[in-house]
Amino acid sequence: MKSLCRWFLLALPLLLAGCVEPVDLKMPDDEKVMTISGMITTDPGPYYVYVNMSSPYGGNLSIVDPAVHDAVVRIEDETGKVEQLAQYQRGVYRSRADALGVKGRVGGTYTLTVRLKDGRIYQSKAETMPAVPAIDDVKSTYVQRTILKGENELPDNRFELTLQMKDPAGERNFYRWDWTGVYEVATQPWEYTEKDLRTGRLVSRPKSCCTTCWVKDSINPISVVDDRLFNGNLVTxxxxxxxxxNAQTLSIRYRVEVRQYSLSETAYDYWRVMAMQTSKTGSVLDPPPANAKGNLYNVNDPNEMVIGYFGASAISRKIINLSRTDVPNPPPLFDYDDDCRVINNSTTLRPSFW
Incomplete structure (x- = not known):
């Protein structure tokens, strides 16, 4: 079978012409828009729901609008079981992690309701969780390449990971993928130096901590596809x-968890438009501007724009470990004369799986 990526590129014009309904963004620049996102999965939870309001034109999502504080957020399934989520942080609500909380299961149907303090009620359309096949294998390919920076060519080597899975026959399936990486670093805080403010010279300022950290890496482009080009076949x-x-990411080893999500067709349409909008390059071939249409609405004002999606996805996962011994020309050992905790997303707590 040809590479799924190649099939996907051949089908791209058809996908871009699909039946995704854009939302008209003709509205005042200063008007706030409700944003709600969340997902229930087959993982044990807790599940998180994010609620905020922002301007549709460059609003700062890091500032939580007071209107969404202390909202009543509930998830209900088709059996009538309801769980009210607790406010974890302002604008962030989470379910219980124990057996009393709502649980995601294949075939279950879930609805989210958000009631703000001012009485506005937002609800998601019912979302039924599809099954997801297992990931059979994840393979890594080492790719050597360079990039031009000024007049210099610099190494930009990488591992490209591809998965293998068997798509179920006789049914339409929609998928999304993401991944999380964790790698170990060893730094040299005892060699730390600072510029003396009086003399302007670098002087030794050794630090007693810390030398070993684990760094979380999860920068993910949105990756979605439907199975119409490979229905029932082995995807490889x-x-x-x-x-x-590089010296930082593969000084010791790198652990990658690849996750495969099942999607409903409406969730696929939403994520597909999101992928198109976030991958624009400024080319004349870019798709025209459109806002991904989610499944949330104001109960009392269906014409109000609401951005976001509440989904229900089954998850399968596969873990692969990458080592320096997998690289024909390993990078140098990491040379960083500071506390390893200053590296973004780092911790000195050794992961349970390490």
């Missing part, structure tokens, strides 16, 4: 991750 070439190989 779907690229799901690109892992940079």
């Amino acid at each position: 070439g779907q690229q799901v991750a690109t892992i940079p190989v």
Whole structure:
């Protein structure tokens, strides 16, 4: 079978012409828009729901609007079981992690309701969780390449990860993939130096902590596809991750967890438009501007724009470990004369799986 990536590129014009309904964004620049997102999965939870309001034109999502504080957020399934989520942080609500909380299951149907303090009620359309096949294997390919920076060519080597899975026959399936990486770093805080403010010279300021950290890496482009080009077949070439190989990321080893999500057709349409909008290059071939249409609405004012999606996805996962011994020309050992905790997304807590 040809690479799924190649089939996907051949089908791209058909996908771009699909039946995704854009939302008209003709509205005042200063008008706030409700944004709600969340997902229930087959993982045990807790599940998180994010609620905020922002301007549709460059609003700052890091500032949580007071209107969404202390909202009543509930998830209900088709059996009538309801769980009210607790406010974890302002604008962030989470379910219980124990057996009393709502649980995601294949075939279950879920609805989200958000009631703000001012009485506005937002609800998602019912979402039924499809099944997802297992990931049979994840393969890594080491790719050597360079990039031009000024007049210099610099190494930009990477691992490209592709998965193998068997798509169920006789039914339409929609998929999304993402991944999380964790790698270990060893730094040299005892060699730390600072510029003396009086003399302007670098002086030794050794630090007693810390030398060993684990860094979380999860920068993911949106990756979605439907199975109409490979229905019922073995998929062997779907690229799901690109892992940079340099002194920091592969000084010791790198653990990658690849996740495969089942999607409903409406969730696929939403994520497909999101992928098109976030991958624009400024080319004349870019798709025209459109806002991904979610499944949330104001109960009392269906014409109000609401951005976001509440989904229900089954998850399968596969873990692969990358080592320096997998690289023909390993990068140098990481040379960083500071506390390893200053590296973004780092922790000194050794992961349970390490």
